[in-house]
Amino acid sequence: MAPVVPPTGPVFLTQLTPLSLLERSADVFGDKTAIVHGERRISYAEFAAECTRVARALQASGIRPGDRIAYLVPNLPEMLIAHFAVPLAGGVLVAINTRLSTEEVRYVLDHSGATVLVVDAALHPIVAPVAGELLSVREIVTVLDPAAPGDGIGSGFSYDELLARGSDEPLPWAVDDENATISINYTSGTTGTPKGVQYSHRGAYLNSFSELVHSKLSPDSVYLWTLPMFHCNGWCTPWAITGIGATHVCLREVRGDVIWALIDEHRVTHLNGAPTVVTTIMRAPGAHSLDRPLVITTAGAPPSPTTLKQMSRMGFTIVHVYGLTETYGPHTVNEYRREWDALDEDARAKLQARQGVGMIHTDLIRVVDADLHDVPRDGATLGEIVMRGNNVMTGYYRDEAATERAFAGGWFHSGDLALWHPDGYVEIRDRAKDIVISGGENISTVEVEQALMAHPEVVEAAVIGVPDEQWGERPKAFVILERGAEVDERALIEHVKTAIARYKAPREIEFVDALPKTSTGKIQKQVLRGLPS
Template structure:
């Protein structure tokens, strides 16, 4: 090549597809996936991804089409992260905890043409299976390790595979900024938004996971984090890149987690602090004779939890991000100088959100004029980000995309401070989002569900402390004159209108809600009462 060659000649578009192509050669006979009695080598993993990609093409899936998956953490979901983009299509991984209407909205909004659904979860889809706007075909996956006798409808997964062939496809793309997946937010302001990831961002974020969680060919990764959540923080691609072993987990249970740790020598897992609590408090919990890395996000792990996990042989890697940033964007980068600190002080430093990952740009905390706040650990501002690991935009929503990127930076809606060492610490969540078990829950959505009960005049919802989930929703309801309703009645009503996990754990009937002179409900007052004496940042600001 000559020095005057164009840039395109010198470069190859980045895509995580290349990871499986490489590992299928380098680690061909190594164990790639474990699930119950099933085992896949890397050669078999790549072969199935190729067959599914060819089967989708044979089913009429065109480049750029959306293919939706409603599956728990089973092998077919891992395969989808390579097979769907290998077919040139876009993967839409749907939250398995959503209600029928929420699933319908995502399928229609994304204009998915094919839906692959777990047989047990098919009951969520059944009521609308014949009413979906764009889905031409539903494929059912029967998991031998599934509880019960879930039986779906339509085409079986084996039938889909039979349509495919073993004809090789290139583990490459022409455009690294083409959309690889769409991940729907939990709908913090009404309908969920479809967050578009591109191949380049997924590729680079995967390297961030490898570096900061310390993955290698010796990694045995347990799937405690849902793959539908930010594509499992890009870990399907990261662990595959280094030839590690994926241990699938259909349901997060303490006894199952400890059994799999013992059987497979698990070295890594990811999850919200509630997963950490589940592991730590399980009757089967025992101190480990090796170090198991837990990468956690969703809410800062408490210093107490960090210390307890260290004593059991776990190492906490604390990360921070959003759906719009491919999952983790910042990491609490450990400093060797902290080794000399007492345990409580070290754990306090580790509970901060930290700095940008090696693959990311710097995290900024800014005031309303987009100027950086002082590094004083006290002045609050909004956390903003940009770069390779920030979404392309919201699917079919130019207005909200423009709003999110005002000033040229992605606005997280999270409030934080910057310490003198440059580490960011989250202080509050804007818009009163409740983070329960790592899931974002819109208080507005829950309030609307409560008010839809004919006895309720108005309602407010805030997050309240919970030992297991970190925080849960509590509703405050004002009843219409002359009407009556019991708290449990309102909770049960909410569960019929939105996903059950979003329903408030508690409801208090009150005579009135605290309001400003302009009639705005002062949720801060409600929240402060619930968190009083708990030392939680939720009551600040």
Template sequence: MDDRVWTTQLTPLRFLRRSADVFPEKQAIVYGDRSLNYREFAGEATRIANALRASGIDAGDRVAYLLPNIPEMLIAHFAVPLAGAVLVAINTRLAAEEIRYILDHSGAKILVVDSALYGGIVPIAEELRTVTEIVTVTDPAAPGEGSPVPYERLRDRGSERPLDWTVDDENTTIAINYTSGTTGKPKGVQYTHRGAYLNSFGEIVHSTHTPESVYLWTLPMFHCNGWCTPWAVTGIGGTHVCLREVRGEVIWELIERHRVTHLNGAPTVVTTVLNAKSARPLDYSLIVTTAGAPPAPTTIGQAERMGLRIVHVYGLTETYGPYSVNEYQRAWDELEPQARARELARQGVGMLQADRMRVVGEDMEDVPADGATMGEIVMRGNNVMSGYYRDPEGTAKAFAGGWFHSGDLGVVHPDGYVELRDRAKDIVISGGENISTIEVEQAIVAHPAVLEAAVVGVPDSTWGESPKAFVVLAEGKSATGEEIIEHVKATIARYKAPKEVDIVTALPKTSTGKVQKFQLRS
């Protein structure tokens, strides 16, 4: 007798079935005047899954979605895998040619697209090699041109005929997420049912979700499947508040209307929330889980004063989003606010569901835990992708030595907490000295007139390379480049201060809030 006959395969599909059983009448999704309870949520996912099967989607086929954070995108995270297919969620800000590449490379058979975005893909529609049908979702909040197949027609092909909320193999692919491709063609990062299931528990635990959670969708669902939060919040029975676009005033209106308890996003999203005209101190704790770039200690301090509790996580697309968390230590309560913020700005330790995060030298040996010796951050385990889709060479390179290589440089402090110092490609080497652009950026943002900053290396005839800063000033504040340079020199080692400072109105960013430094270098 098989001694594992009683085990079941891990899949986040089970989360929606459980919540529909346990919380059938509880509000699951709210968007404007629309609202679905968990019974209706499960019914919609089942109907769309049956519709996809009726449309010719077989096990393992790819179904692409090009949607903002509206209910149909959330439903897709369950409907597509429930149909046995693989979800390909596409960045809504990509150019048509980038979208074409992803659709062709993934071999997607059906594309579901927001009608407001449909016009942008019309020029490539006839060139798509594998897409047999383009379905448009029309959002009354932003109507646009519809394709010959409206979402309602797709939906009508389905029914609520019961489907099995399980999988035969937990290691099959549930989603493919494409990297930004700033250094080449985008890579298709494969997530498994097992990995998504386990990562969801990490999100529940470390962001302290409960059935009373009211989660605001400030993080794009196309980015690492929203850090697996579509599955996590559903699993715990919380409420999803959908949000079409990230705007400070809208965010605060929804926070007040729904008494939002949680939101996720890059530090730039946190900055948007903190600096909105309607921002005010809250009378309860709103948990903000942030990643994408290390939050400046100044930002963390400001958030605390507003009643926002920062949960700082770190990861990449290849690690299902968050892999590590800055696990809070009660001893930090005794620190001065600035000192505590510096502790919170570190990337921390592996999350509960992840392996230990390592920092290694070129020999793959761990660097000393001295807070100074830099090495590359490497990871492995359930929280790491199964590989790049149709790219065995890229996969082998990424996992050289048996660990996933992040390309990020960091140090390990004596307490075992890892601190990110830079991307390997972003480190500035000036006169033989390594200068962390993150350290310089945090020093700049500590200036009271500064809202945001980005630092890059530029050629220097004397030192080979030197730091240059691009700075966005806070509304109503003023400062000169010279004043900012002097401020940095008084904060960190003088040789690390930027030689130039450009005051700009905005920094170039990706749709997930990451600064596109390659544009600043050009």
């Protein structure tokens, strides 16, 4: 008798969703510590149980499938739980930037149509002035963090009261449609009204696996939350770290001394952040060389070769990635090649500063001209980076016109100008809006910044274009020096002229104590230009 062959076809396929990642870890690593925050310890079994209770509580509060649930909460356990509890309840997570103003928070809440807002008690004063004026929010839930209690619970009710509405009745860790929206992340709005970037369950799931591969995470990993969870859902690492069964160490705010204390106490193996966050870590009190591997995955701005060299000397393993909110965070990785081991330190760091190649889950990245033709891979011709694939957003929420513009020609347009090298690696030269055109010549502000950072007494640098009667524009630099540094403006300009073409050097350098930054560590060049943030 012939063996029975089960039927095959789409009906037997499982829809991809990050929810399944916690279901597995709760089953496989139930007794293992999943989350650490201060004295709190939450096992994977407890993690899953609280997600179920929050999801049931949200359902009891009247949310329906597709409803948007907003969180204005720092990197606390409640924010991690939200990444699973909200979609488990059938909702869409809207994680709000904790550094926004009252009016900016109002805009995000009104535009997203959020029906429930969960807010950290210490951040409640941001919401309080408009709490009774929001268009769609029916309930405000306040989280009290024992590590940083607010002045009072304020309006609404407490997180504990929300939990009391829930139950332990199981919910399926599954979705009917993997292309449904799991979260909406709002762009910074530095060049216009913030746009709501929609992520799908499928995209978030696949991006999570790519994070695991490229940052070399394992069940033994200990991940420190230096990256805001509101930023691209923490580059999808709330789902990735959970899926591999590693340990999350929560961090309310980025402070160098606290970071080093947690690194040493918990034997941290991984963290993520922008180059400015990396600089904070390296310059913090208590900074020291490592006696074990610690992987820093960095993105948000091109890191300078100088920074990469310093990190390597301290014992950090660097994973340099690049992406945007519209690409779920990282889209490319500087894939390290073993033949670079034979190079000297400077040459190796220069190669590592490039943005690299598409990550394992992406369609291959392209650099194109205005007609969407690939530019030559000659390391000299400038073009725009375009992408498409599973980890490119499904569109801007309630903004079809902006979505159509972003995907002109069938590819997502990054707005980043780059070179394409013969080995296939891309290297960003600037944002299209930041390039300085002086006397008809394009000057990359990134290139000038890296030349400044190569000086041993320079801590950070930012370069913008300013008007020039003769040349139209010229570069101007803002520089933070090491404490007690003796270098002056003339000497620093001459240093730059030895590193790059002389005409690219700034004619003016303003020494400052700090640079304006977003909550994710990006330098706000529009503020340096005298424009509102």
